Amino acid sequence: MQPETIKQLIEQGMPGAKAQVAGDGHHFEAIIVSDAFEGLSMVRQHQLVYAALGDKMREEIHALSMRTLTPAQWEAMQQAR
Template sequence: MIQETIEAKLHQAFQPEHLQVLNESYMHNVPAGSESHFKVVIVSPSFDGRRLIERHRAVNQVLADELAGQVHALSIHTYTPEQWQQDFQAPESPMCHGGSHENN
């Protein structure tokens, strides 16, 4: 499964204190069971002192093979542990045209 591969690669690269990899493909106009749209919420001390664009580039680099293949979209939410203590959750993803609120 692509989701498991993403989780493993992010754990190895960032040793996160918190990691969520959510398959949001059901929210898009794709066949049931697709693994094409993901949301990543990652909290890691390795993000300390790094600008948001640097954090996102680092995640994209780790997942370059997946992004070049079956993953069509990746929503990335990166936090330092201190930021996560203040926010405790990433923003909700919007529905896309043709998507469904129900998990298929």
Template sequence: MPMAADDIETLIRTAIPDAQITITDLAGDGDHYAAHVVAESFRGLPRVRQHQAVYAALGGRMGGVLHALQLTTAVPKE
């Protein structure tokens, strides 16, 4: 069963409360998404750690319920 964009956003926001999140369904099938996550809590973290934080927020759903996620992360511009 595909995962809804709102569910992805909720999982990320629960784990990273300061995040600004944009989710885009890339194929219209609920299986292929792009996520852009901006959070002050990412400041000072290398990009790989930022991505790990987002994947951890998804609680192991990647590769299962959530087939593909094109992820970009950033810190807010000052």
């Protein structure tokens, strides 16, 4: 599976989300920004991403490291650079 495919799956499964995904075909890293994360624990945020990926998470994606952020957190992170 390609990083772009994972990006598309996340963004389709989580309307309004923006994702950046990098990886080597087996191991992937993702940054996902979504209003849906507001007020949720990190575990619940990750569950939303896993739900968007569905069976692909078990069958085709062997490892996914992710950072989930609200738009405000993303903006603050960008300004801190």
